[in-house]
Amino acid sequence: VGATSPEAGRADPRRVVAELEQLREETGTEMGAQRVAWTHTWAQARAWLRSQLDDLPVSVRVDEAGNMWATLAGASPRALVIGSHLDSVPDGGWLDGCLGVVAGLEVLRCFAQGPPPPLTLRLVDWADEEGARFGRSLFGSTAAAGRLDPDDLREVTDADGVTLAQALAGHGVALDDAPRAAIDPADVLGYLELHIEQGPVLEDAGLALGVVDGVFGVERHRVHFAGRASHAGATPMPLRRDPLVAAARLIVAVREQARDAGGVATVGEIGVHPSIPTAIPGAAALTLDQRHRSEAGLATMLDAAHAAADAIAAQEGVSVQWSVVQRIDPVRFDPGLVGLAEAHVGAVAGDCRRLTSGALHDAAMMARAGVPSVMVFVQSLGGVSHNRIEDSRREHIELGVAALDELARAVVRRGEAAG
Amino acid sequence: VGATSPEAGRADPRRVVAELEQLREETGTEMGAQRVAWTHTWAQARAWLRSQLDDLPVSVRVDEAGNMWATLAGASPRALVIGSHLDSVPDGGWLDGCLGVVAGLEVLRCFAQGPPPPLTLRLVDWADEEGARFGRSLFGSTAAAGRLDPDDLREVTDADGVTLAQALAGHGVALDDAPRAAIDPADVLGYLELHIEQGPVLEDAGLALGVVDGVFGVERHRVHFAGRASHAGATPMPLRRDPLVAAARLIVAVREQARDAGGVATVGEIGVHPSIPTAIPGAAALTLDQRHRSEAGLATMLDAAHAAADAIAAQEGVSVQWSVVQRIDPVRFDPGLVGLAEAHVGAVAGDCRRLTSGALHDAAMMARAGVPSVMVFVQSLGGVSHNRIEDSRREHIELGVAALDELARAVVRRGEAAG
Numbered sequence: 001v002g003a004t005s006p007e008a009g010r011a012d013p014r015r016v017v018a019e020l021e022q023l024r025e026e027t028g029t030e031m032g033a034q035r036v037a038w039t040h041t042w043a044q045a046r047a048w049l050r051s052q053l054d055d056l057p058v059s060v061r062v063d064e065a066g067n068m069w070a071t072l073a074g075a076s077p078r079a080l081v082i083g084s085h086l087d088s089v090p091d092g093g094w095l096d097g098c099l100g101v102v103a104g105l106e107v108l109r110c111f112a113q114g115p116p117p118p119l120t121l122r123l124v125d126w127a128d129e130e131g132a133r134f135g136r137s138l139f140g141s142t143a144a145a146g147r148l149d150p151d152d153l154r155e156v157t158d159a160d161g162v163t164l165a166q167a168l169a170g171h172g173v174a175l176d177d178a179p180r181a182a183i184d185p186a187d188v189l190g191y192l193e194l195h196i197e198q199g200p201v202l203e204d205a206g207l208a209l210g211v212v213d214g215v216f217g218v219e220r221h222r223v224h225f226a227g228r229a230s231h232a233g234a235t236p237m238p239l240r241r242d243p244l245v246a247a248a249r250l251i252v253a254v255r256e257q258a259r260d261a262g263g264v265a266t267v268g269e270i271g272v273h274p275s276i277p278t279a280i281p282g283a284a285a286l287t288l289d290q291r292h293r294s295e296a297g298l299a300t301m302l303d304a305a306h307a308a309a310d311a312i313a314a315q316e317g318v319s320v321q322w323s324v325v326q327r328i329d330p331v332r333f334d335p336g337l338v339g340l341a342e343a344h345v346g347a348v349a350g351d352c353r354r355l356t357s358g359a360l361h362d363a364a365m366m367a368r369a370g371v372p373s374v375m376v377f378v379q380s381l382g383g384v385s386h387n388r389i390e391d392s393r394r395e396h397i398e399l400g401v402a403a404l405d406e407l408a409r410a411v412v413r414r415g416e417a418a419g
Numbered sequence: 420v421g422a423t424s425p426e427a428g429r430a431d432p433r434r435v436v437a438e439l440e441q442l443r444e445e446t447g448t449e450m451g452a453q454r455v456a457w458t459h460t461w462a463q464a465r466a467w468l469r470s471q472l473d474d475l476p477v478s479v480r481v482d483e484a485g486n487m488w489a490t491l492a493g494a495s496p497r498a499l500v501i502g503s504h505l506d507s508v509p510d511g512g513w514l515d516g517c518l519g520v521v522a523g524l525e526v527l528r529c530f531a532q533g534p535p536p537p538l539t540l541r542l543v544d545w546a547d548e549e550g551a552r553f554g555r556s557l558f559g560s561t562a563a564a565g566r567l568d569p570d571d572l573r574e575v576t577d578a579d580g581v582t583l584a585q586a587l588a589g590h591g592v593a594l595d596d597a598p599r600a601a602i603d604p605a606d607v608l609g610y611l612e613l614h615i616e617q618g619p620v621l622e623d624a625g626l627a628l629g630v631v632d633g634v635f636g637v638e639r640h641r642v643h644f645a646g647r648a649s650h651a652g653a654t655p656m657p658l659r660r661d662p663l664v665a666a667a668r669l670i671v672a673v674r675e676q677a678r679d680a681g682g683v684a685t686v687g688e689i690g691v692h693p694s695i696p697t698a699i700p701g702a703a704a705l706t707l708d709q710r711h712r713s714e715a716g717l718a719t720m721l722d723a724a725h726a727a728a729d730a731i732a733a734q735e736g737v738s739v740q741w742s743v744v745q746r747i748d749p750v751r752f753d754p755g756l757v758g759l760a761e762a763h764v765g766a767v768a769g770d771c772r773r774l775t776s777g778a779l780h781d782a783a784m785m786a787r788a789g790v791p792s793v794m795v796f797v798q799s800l801g802g803v804s805h806n807r808i809e810d811s812r813r814e815h816i817e818l819g820v821a822a823l824d825e826l827a828r829a830v831v832r833r834g835e836a837a838g
Contacts, residue, residue: 199653216652220696231804232685232708233635233777234618237678239802244686245674251667259656266651267663268696270689277639277687277706277744279805287696289651325696358652383658385650386698 009114011106011405013398019102020397023048023086024094032388033094037087037128037139038167045086045098049125052105056112058123065143065181066127066173070105071120072112079120080411081191081371082107082404085129085140085362092130093196093390095397099378100194101125103401107408118416119189121408126362127173134164139178141362145369146182150175185370189415190337193363193375194404196392200383201355208396209403210353211341212375215364216263216291217298217330223250223309227318229274229282241317243284244272246309249316253308254288254301261301263292264358293330293356331364334372340414341374341407348403359385376403428533430525430824432817438521439816442467442505443513451807452513456506456547456558457586464505464517468544471524475531477542484562484600485546485592491527493536499830500541500610500790501526501823504548504559504781511549512615512809514816518797519613520544522820526827537835538608540827545781546592553583558597560781564788565601569594604789608834609756612782612794613823615811619802620774627815628822629772630760631794634783635682635710636717636749642669642728646737648693648701660736662703663691665728668735672727673707673720680720682711683777712749712775750783753791759833760793760826767822778804795822 027035027045034041046068053060058070071079084100104123111121127140134156142148153175156164165175197203202210225243251267258265266289272281288305292298306322313320338354346352357364357375367373378400381391446454446464453460465487472479477489490498503519523542530536546559553575561567572594575583584594621629644662670686677684685708691700707724711717725741732739757773765771776783776794786792797819800810 197653198650199655200649200658201653201655204658218652228801230619230802231617231778232687233637233683233710233779234616234620234804235683235777235802236618236620237674237683239619239623242674242685244689245670248667248670248686251664252671255656255661255664264652264654264656266661266697266699267667268651268691268698268700269694270663270691272687272689275688277708278685279687280685281687289696291652358654359650360652382647383649383654385653387648 009110011110011401013401016103016106016401017394017397020094020098023098023102028094032091033088034090035086035088036090036132037130038133038171042087043171046125049086049101049105056109058108058112062172063181064173065140065148065178066168066171067140067144067181068125070108070123072108072117074117074120076119077187078189078415079122079187080189080408080415081122081124082408083124083126083191083362084193084195085126087128087130089130089132089386091388092386093388095196095392096198096385096390097129099196099397099400103194103404106401107405110405117412119412129362133158133167137360138362138365140181141365143178143181144183145365146179147365147368148179150178183369188371190411191363191366191371191373192404192407192411193361194400195361195375195377196390197377197380198359198385199380202353202377202379203381203383205353207349207351207353208379208399209345209349210355210377211338211345212333212357212377213338213354214293214330214332215357215361216293217295218326218328219290219298219302220325220327221288222285222323222325223288224283224285224321225313225318226283227281227316230280232278232280235280240280242280243318244281246312246316246318247284247286249312250309251286253312254290254305257301257304257308258290261292261297263290263297263301265290265301287325291358295330298330328360331367333367333374337372337374340410341376344406344410345376345403348406349399376400376407428529430529430820432820435522435525435820436813436816439513439517442517442521447513450510452507452511453509454505454507455509455551456549457552457590461506462590465544468505468520468524475528477527477531481591482600483592484559484567484597485587485590486559486563486600487544489527489542491531491536491540493539495538496606497608497834498539498541498606499608499827499834500543501827502543502545502610502781503612503614504545506547506549508549508551508805510807511805512807514615514811515617515804515809516548518615518816518819522613522823525820526824529824536831538831548781552577552586556779557781557784560784562597562600563602564784566784566787567598569597602788607790609830610782610785610790610792611823611826611830612780613819614780614794614796615809616796616799617778617802617804618799621772621796621798622800622802624772626768626770626772627798627818628764628768629774629796630757630764631752631776631796632757632773633712633749633751634776634780635712636714637745637747638709638717638721639744639746640707641704641742641744642707643702643704643740644732644737645702646700646735649699651697651699654699659699661699662737663700665731665735665737666703666705668731669728670705672731673709673724676720676723676727677709680711680716682709682716682720684709684720706744710777714749717749747779750786752786752793756791756793759829760795763825763829764795764822767825768818795819795826
């Protein structure tokens with residue numbers, strides 16, 4: 001708790017930072033955060049959250065998908081939900097997910113100190129946002145959005161061969177019951193999530209906070225080029241069929257296409273076979289990840305990449321094949337909530353940038369379910385994410401908490417006015 | 420032995436093919452040739468060669484570097500040497516190296532059937548041309564050329580931690596004595612080697628045989644690009660420092676530079692870190708192998724690659740570092756012998772192409788030692804090398820043996836005439 005007392009009835013941003021540091025101490029190692037979903041350390045983090053909630057006049061419940069809900073009953077049963085996730089990647093950062101949960105706890109705490117609010121307030125800690133152990137992200141929020149099919153997940157295992165169902169059972173969750181966590185979007189007036197940016201946009205713009213107007217759609221594909229392996233010395237340039245040259249040309253092409261379309265494209269993995277200095281590879285494969293805020297933009301980028309790969313393959317005398325890794329539609333957040341958030345973030349932080357998230361978030365699932373949603377981002381230092389060196393300035397974190405608090409109050413006032 | 424008898428006193432190409440097939444049977448598996456130097460299977464192949472030599476009026480000696488020499492004394496002590504290597508890579512082809520030794524054996528056999536030749540004839544089976552087990556090629560011929568320094572090899576081990584010195588000792592060779600295998604080039608009138616091409620040039624030209632006028636020099640370097648690892652979705656294109664895009668641009672650039680310079684350039688290995696679909700890599704490294712027939716051409720290519728890497732790194736906001744893997748000077752074969760070989764190969768095969776070898780060979784070491792040298796290449800099917808599916812047409816192998824035989828006779832005649 002800082003030297004300056006917070007305004008009466010308002011969130012105390014310094015307490016949030018202190019609690020985040022406490023959580024880091026209790027659930028991290030020198031390698032970073034270890035709150036991987038469905039592990040003992042994750043359960044420890046949740047036990048800490050529950051102990052904080054024990055002091056408040058809220059009811060706590062873990063739903064059929066393992067999401068933890070704390071509910072402060074208001075005059076209306078319609079709820080404003082504030083949420084994020086305590087789970088982390090292995091060796092992760094101290095803020096990714098935790099920030100939004102601990103900030104939401106602080107907002108709930110403030111409302112709990114006053115008279116019963118006109119709306120019900122709910123804090124949610126989504127289960128397994130990261131998908132770090134089983135490779136499937138947004139488990140809990142997908143179930144809440146009514147989009148989880150247990151059959152899709154029945155065969156999923158971790159690196160040790162443990163099935164997702166076994167891991168869930170160890171934490172009291174039955175995979176087949178998880179769809180029963182689906183919410184009725186009519187019960188929810190809005191969903192707010194405070195999160196670190198995980199990218200360099202706000203730092204580059206010199207801004208503490210930003211308002212997120214949606215989440216990029218994703219086209220993730222594996223592209224395989226096959227040519228002719230041959231001797232690096234004995235094969236003249238005109239007689240080569242080099243799949244790595246084709247892959248290199250595609251890497252350059254998709255970058256230009258992303259720039260033209262206003263999206264992003266990344267090749268994060270590449271491999272060749274055989275992989276020896278004195279042989280032209282016979283095969284090269286890469287993973288292409290394209291993202292765009294609009295469906296049309298995403299389709300344009302994917303079409304352009306297909307066309308480029310075909311043209312390059314023909315020119316290089318190699319073959320090309322594509323396989324789908326993952327496809328996700330873009331999400332738009334609620335325009336009214338985005339505007340409201342911009343007003344309050346601007347008032348708190350002095351300036352505000354509207355941006356679209358390239359990373360996935362539970363908020364996207366709420367928006368898909370029909371819940372009016374918005375996110376507020378806090379500047380990330382160096383744009384670093386999923387790493388123990390992930391960090392944000394303390395003053396930016398505190399501004400983020402204050403902005404979430406103001407925004408929540410504004411939504412409650414608006415809900416009250418709307419009756 | 421085929422249906423048509425060979426001309427009296429001339430090499431029998433069909434016997435060479437039959438003996439190569441016998442050697443394949445005795446020293447290969449279904450995975451290919453297994454005559455890796457300093458192994459039991461290699462010793463078996465050499466025992467087969469020695470048993471063939473036992474029937475001839477030749478003296479056989481293994482020198483201090485493990486090279487096996489068979490000498491047919493002639494009127495002059497000055498020698499024509501014919502050689503190649505019985506050792507292979509693991510899972511290798513039946514012809515790579517073996518062809519030249521078994522063909523040389525046949526030529527020696529023919530000369531041994533006649534009157535004592537005017538020149539001494541020597542067959543050499545070089546030790547460890549491939550360097551497959553210890554990663555250092557041309558061991559025996561390097562020692563014969565007077566260029567082997569035991570100190571360079573003292574720490575060299577195989578994948579199991581066995582030192583080269585230990586492996587040599589198991590075959591009666593003392594590493595420190597190996598330099599004593601150095602020949603006096605004044606004793607050698609010429610060196611001839613018949614080998615498969617290991618590339619697609621002759622097949623592409625529709626030719627059975629070619630004459631090799633030299634061996635490419637090599638610049639082999641590792642190029643490391645370092646940028647900024649970041650989130651594939653959360654990092655806009657203008658804020659990226661992507662080392663893989665830089666690597667891709669260099670791959671394209673060095674290919675164009677090789678075309679312009681009349682050499683070859685290959686990127687056979689590439690890797691990124693971290694290697695995950697949703698992260699822009701923080702680092703990318705590749706191996707660049709550039710080859711050219713001339714020192715000037717090689718230097719031009721390397722300079723151009725350095726300049727391109729620097730320019731690309733500056734444009735992409737990444738750093739670049741180079742580390743040397745291996746540098747080998749180009750070798751020119753003896754113009755007189757090359758001309759003589761062209762005449763006889765053309766006469767035997769009907770047509771002939773002069774080409775420069777992109778692969779290293781023991782003949783390059785003989786040329787470096789000051790011995791007039793030349794090689795004859797036999798067409799490789801599909802240009803495939805260092806693979807069990809390596810192959811050549813039987814008729815092309817037979818033409819190669821006949822050409823070697825004619826060329827050897829011509830060199831002996833010329834040596835006799837020169838007194």
